[in-house]
Structures are given as structure tokens and as C-alpha cells.
Amino acid sequence: MKVLVPLKRVPDPYSRIRLAPDGAAIDTTAIKFEINPFDEIAVEEAVRMKERDASVEIVVVSIGSAECEEQLRKALAIGADRAIRVDCAETLDSLGVAKVLVRVVERESPNLVLMGKQAIDDDNNQAGQMLAALLDWPQATFASKIEFNDGRATVTRETDTGQETLEFPLPAVITTDLRLNEPRYVALPGIIKARTKPLESLTLADLGAQQECRVAVVSMRQPPPRTAGRRVNSVDELIEALRVEKGLLKS
Amino acid sequence: MSRALLLAHDASECEPLAAFAQALGLPFDIVTITGDCPQDLGAESIGSLMVGDPPPADSLCSGLRGFAANYSVVAGAATMFGKDYLPRLAALLDRPMVSDVVGVVDPKTFTRPMFAGNITADVRVNADAFVVSVRATAFSNPVRSGQSAPMQVAFDPQGVTKRTGKSESAGGRPDLAQAKVVVSGGRPLKDAVTFERLIGGLADLLGGAAGATRAAVDSGIAPNDLQVGQTGKIVAPELYIAAGISGSTQHMAGMKESKVIVAINTDPEAPIFDIADYGLVQDLFVAIPELMSKIKP
Numbered sequence: 001m002k003v004l005v006p007l008k009r010v011p012d013p014y015s016r017i018r019l020a021p022d023g024a025a026i027d028t029t030a031i032k033f034e035i036n037p038f039d040e041i042a043v044e045e046a047v048r049m050k051e052r053d054a055s056v057e058i059v060v061v062s063i064g065s066a067e068c069e070e071q072l073r074k075a076l077a078i079g080a081d082r083a084i085r086v087d088c089a090e091t092l093d094s095l096g097v098a099k100v101l102v103r104v105v106e107r108e109s110p111n112l113v114l115m116g117k118q119a120i121d122d123d124n125n126q127a128g129q130m131l132a133a134l135l136d137w138p139q140a141t142f143a144s145k146i147e148f149n150d151g152r153a154t155v156t157r158e159t160d161t162g163q164e165t166l167e168f169p170l171p172a173v174i175t176t177d178l179r180l181n182e183p184r185y186v187a188l189p190g191i192i193k194a195r196t197k198p199l200e201s202l203t204l205a206d207l208g209a210q211q212e213c214r215v216a217v218v219s220m221r222q223p224p225p226r227t228a229g230r231r232v233n234s235v236d237e238l239i240e241a242l243r244v245e246k247g248l249l250k251s
Numbered sequence: 252m253s254r255a256l257l258l259a260h261d262a263s264e265c266e267p268l269a270a271f272a273q274a275l276g277l278p279f280d281i282v283t284i285t286g287d288c289p290q291d292l293g294a295e296s297i298g299s300l301m302v303g304d305p306p307p308a309d310s311l312c313s314g315l316r317g318f319a320a321n322y323s324v325v326a327g328a329a330t331m332f333g334k335d336y337l338p339r340l341a342a343l344l345d346r347p348m349v350s351d352v353v354g355v356v357d358p359k360t361f362t363r364p365m366f367a368g369n370i371t372a373d374v375r376v377n378a379d380a381f382v383v384s385v386r387a388t389a390f391s392n393p394v395r396s397g398q399s400a401p402m403q404v405a406f407d408p409q410g411v412t413k414r415t416g417k418s419e420s421a422g423g424r425p426d427l428a429q430a431k432v433v434v435s436g437g438r439p440l441k442d443a444v445t446f447e448r449l450i451g452g453l454a455d456l457l458g459g460a461a462g463a464t465r466a467a468v469d470s471g472i473a474p475n476d477l478q479v480g481q482t483g484k485i486v487a488p489e490l491y492i493a494a495g496i497s498g499s500t501q502h503m504a505g506m507k508e509s510k511v512i513v514a515i516n517t518d519p520e521a522p523i524f525d526i527a528d529y530g531l532v533q534d535l536f537v538a539i540p541e542l543m544s545k546i547k548p
Contacts, residue, residue: 011366013367013500013501014500017366017367017369017370019370026366026370093347094338094347094348095341095342095345095346095347095348098342117482118482120366120367120481121365121366122365123350123351123364123365123366123367123481124348124350125334125338125350126338126341126348126350127338128338129308129335129336129337129338129339129342130338130339130341130342130348131342132308132309132339133312133338133339133340133341133342133343134342138307138309138410138411138412139308139309139335139339139412140412141308141334141335142331142335144475154415156416158331158475158476159331159332159476160330160331160332160428160476160484161419161420161476162417162418162419162420162474162475162476163417163418163475164414164416164417164418165414165415165416165417166307166412166413166414166415167412167413167415168307168309168411168412168413169411177482178465178469178482179468179469179475214347214376214377214378214381215347215348215349215374215375215376215377215381216374216375216377217365217372217373217374218360218372218373218374218375219372219373220365220370220371220372220373221370221371221372222369222370222371223364223368223369223370223371225526226507226512226525226526227526228524228525228526228527228530229512229527229528229529229530230528230529230530231524231529231530231531231532232529232530232531233531234531234533235531235533235538235541235542235545236545238513238529238531238542239542239545239546241529242490242511242513242529246490246511246528248489248490248511249457249546
């Protein structure tokens with residue numbers, strides 16, 4: 001089984017996001033970048049599959065400038081076999097990303113694409129579903145448990161009202177939710193080993209892909225901070241405040 | 252062709268979607284995936300796809316594709332259900348998509364949060380036809396008018412995915428995303444029984460919904476569908492009571508639009524106090540029972 005894991009370089013989720021002086025982008029000067037946390041869960045899941053079945057091959061792919069090789073190397077250190085960077089300095093929208101990934105899928109012929117449900121920068125939650133649509137593959141988004149049996153996948157996924165289980169044939173696209181697994185810390189031997197694993201760089205032209213971006217950010221602002229109200233000293237004072245000042249809790 | 256199709260999961264999503272379409276200024280039709288649609292929301296036509304549960308995304312989208320292609324804008328609610336199938340439908344139609352829309356600047360420019368709500372962005376769609384997911388909490392009170400005509404929707408779903416199991420959390424409380432009052436708890440609630448007794452109990456007294464932090468869900472204290480935050484439910488109730496919640500960025504991204512926020516926490520430095528209208532530095536195991544006994548009708 002061959003698993004393709006697309007991943008995105010994003011600001012560390014614990015970093016403080018500020019606007020750049022021009023107001024059109026975020027200030028990246030003091031920010032650390034990481035693998036998008038949901039994509040890291042996807043890498044972890046693929047590596048656990050490989051640990052159960054040594055014949056599993058894991059290819060990680062990222063679209064971006066040379067700097068995203070840092071995240072690809074980390075995925076190799078976690079346990080992926082090889083990496084592809086699709087060189088693209090321009091912004092793509094989610095459909096544009098999905099179209100590039102279609103070309104990578106055609107080149108690599110994986111049985112499974114496993115990726116994060118959303119990137120924590122744009123928070124779009126689109127690319128996996130779009131990729132599945134373009135490939136005419138089944139999809140399972142927001143997976144919290146994945147099993148394979150006889151060329152079919154059984155996925156437990158999170159829904160608005162609880163959970164459901166879907167079953168479908170491979171190939172397929174599965175997107176990961178938080179509770180699928182807890183990614184491991186990368187040990188030093190993995191980091192050393194990752195340095196010699198193959199990392200290939202391709203251009204959009206190599207893949208026969210194009211840069212498509214029909215959804216563009218025109219301006220950004222920081223929402224006005226919500227200011228702290230006041231401290232109350234007792235439950236009585238709280239109830240009084242809610243009733244008198246806010247007209248709440250009237251029975 | 253300049254026309255919007257509003258795809259509502261059920262009747263409860265019709266109002267916010269109609270309010271969105273009215274802000275957009277396009278004539279619109281509403282199709283509920285399941286159940287009936289109100290007739291007085293200003294839609295030209297209304298239809299319904301089925302009774303009962305919609306099929307998995309591959310079937311649902313194959314069935315909607317031909318019909319949806321007749322509209323320039325296709326919009327649904329940004330629930331987990333909508334987030335699952337709307338991007339798939341967009342790609343089948345080769346249309347770009349804008350997620351989590353909270354405002355309409357002009358017919359092609361929309362306001363949406365990014366970076367866990369730390370940034371508000373205006374994004375522009377450079378296409379004549381596109382798909383939108385709408386945050387229902389940001390749109391309300393559509394102008395009510397007219398009587399919509401009934402409409403038949405050709406729907407022939409084809410797909411290879413089977414739903415083999417389903418487990419739903421116990422119902423009985425209002426929907427978290429639409430409740431007027433939300434009482435949420437974090438990991439200090441210890442276990443599912445305590446969570447239900449204190450958080451569920453107070454929510455019931457207030458006629459509200461129960462919510463939880465990611466940490467509480469991860470540690471099995473609360474079911475996953477109660478998670479409030481960047482990747483869980485987005486809520487904006489009249490009153491949000493956060494008990495034993497420190498206030499992580501990703502949690503606050505899901506509730507900071509609430510009208511009144513009350514925080515109860517033993518740690519006076521907890522970030523949740525920075526956005527709370529009323530902060531009570533007290534042990535929730537003392538404060539919640541007292542609150543319950545004093546507001547009991």
C-alpha cells in the first residue's frame with residue numbers, strides 16, 4: 001500500500017499572530033513554522049500503518065518555496081520514506097492546491113491520500129474534499145479512527161451530532177481530525193536518518209499543473225480585542241449583575 | 252444564472268442562509284436536504300431532497316451536481332456536515348469556494364476569520380460562479396415575505412461509500428450552535444458523570460446547551476460533538492458560561508462572539524478572564540452548585 005500525505009507549512013499554532021505593517025499579510029518575522037498540526041496527525045497515522053505493515057510506502061508532498069523542505073524533513077524524520085516539494089512561490093486557492101495534488105496522485109498512484117482536515121492558517125477545510133472530487137474517489141473527512149481490510153477502508157468520523165462509520169473501497173482520500181492519534185516526538189536517530197532520505201523538487205511545469213487562485217485575500221485586520229469586564233466576588237453578585245445589567249436569568 | 256441556491260441541512264438553517272442571500276442581493280431558492288423549508292423567507296422556490304439522513308458526501312454531491320450547476324452561487328451552512336460535502340460539490344462544478352463567511356462586503360467580497368479568529372480577512376472571488384459556506388451565527392432575521400413556490404429537485408445520488416454505523420449523543424438539549432445559552436466545561440470537570448451533573452445540569456436549568464473544551468473531549472469527559480473552538484462548533488449565544496476553562500486561543504475562537512461571557516475559574520490569571528464580561532475567581536465545584544440552587548425556578 002502506498003500512502004500520499006500532503007502537508008502544509010504553517011505558523012506554529014502557539015505563536016502570536018500579528019499583522020504586517022502593510023496590513024495585507026501577517027507578520028512572519030518572529031514566527032516559528034511547523035507542519036500543520038492536522039497534517040502531522042496524518043503523517044503519524046501513515047507511520048503507524050507502516051509500523052504494522054512494512055510494505056506500506058509513505059510519500060509526503062508539500063507545495064511551496066524551498067523553506068517548506070524544513071517541514072518535509074521533519075515528516076521524513078517521523079518516518080515517511082520520501083518527500084516531494086512542488087516548487088511554487090505564488091499563492092494557490094484550495095481548488096488550485098487540489099488540482100496540483102491531482103497531478104502528484106497521477107504521478108505516484110497512491111492507494112490512499114491521507115491529509116489534515118484543515119490548515120490552521122487559512123482555516124479553509126476544503127482541499128481534501130476537492131481532491132477526492134477531482135479524482136472521483138470516495139472521501140472520509142474528520143476521521144477519528146481508520147482501519148483497512150481487503151482493499152477497503154472503514155473510517156469513524158466526527159459529525160455534528162456524534163460519530164458515524166463509513167466504509168468504502170480504496171483508493172480514497174481521508175482527512176484527519178484531532179482525535180485520530182497523538183503525534184510522537186521525533187527522536188534524534190530519526191532526524192539524522194531523514195537527512196539521507198530522498199527529497200525531490202518538481203516545478204508545476206514538470207507536473208503539467210498550473211497556478212490557480214480565484215479566491216484572494218484583499219485585506220486583513222485584527223478583530224477589535226474583546227475587553228475584560230469586571231471581577232465579581234460571589235455567585236450572588238454574579239446573578240445580580242446578569243439580571244440587572246444584562247437582563248439575563250429572568251425566570 | 253445570477254441566482255443563489257441555498258442548501259440547508261434542515262429547516263433550522265433556512266433563516267440564516269436566507270439572511271445571507273438577502274445580504275448578497277441575489278434572487279434565491281432554498282432546498283433543504285432533509286425536512287421541510289419555511290415558506291416565508293423570500294425564496295422564489297423551495298424544495299426538499301429527502302426524509303431522514305442524507306447519504307455520504309460522494310453520493311450527495313453526485314446527486315446535487317447537475318441541479319446546483321444552474322446557480323451562480325451555492326451556499327450552505329459551515330457545519331461539519333456542510334464542511335464535508337460543500338467543497339466536494341464546488342470541485343465537481345470546478346468552482347472556487349469561500350469558507351466560514353461572516354459578512355458580505357459586496358457580491359464577490361466576503362469577510363471571514365482566519366488564523367483561529369486572530370485575523371479577520373476580506374476575500375474576493377474572481378469567478379462568476381462559486382460556493383460559499385456561511386457561519387449561521389453571523390446571519391439572522393431575514394426579511395420575511397411572500398409565499399415560495401414548491402420546486403421538484405432532480406436527485407439521483409450515486410456513490411460507493413456506505414454508512415455502516417452511527418452513534419449520536421443523547422439529545423434533549425437545544426442545538427449547541429443555535430442555543431441562546433451555552434454552559435461549557437473544561438478538564439477540571441474530572442469525568443463524564445460530573446460534567447453531566449454540573450455543566451449539563453446548569454445548562455438544563457437555563458434552557459441552554461452544554462459545551463466543552465478540546466481538552467475535556469480528548470480526555471473523555473465530554474462527547475466530541477460538544478467541542479467549542481476553532482475546529483469544533485462556533486457559538487455566539489446571548490450568554491456563555493465558561494467553567495474551569497483557561498481560555499486557549501483555539502477555544503476562544505469558537506465563543507468570543509458571544510454577547511455576554513461569564514468565566515468561573517480558580518486561576519485569576521487565566522486568559523479567559525481577559526474576554527469575560529464577568530469573572531468569578533472561585534472553584535467551579537462550589538460556584539456551579541450554588542448558582543444552580545439560586546437560579547432554580
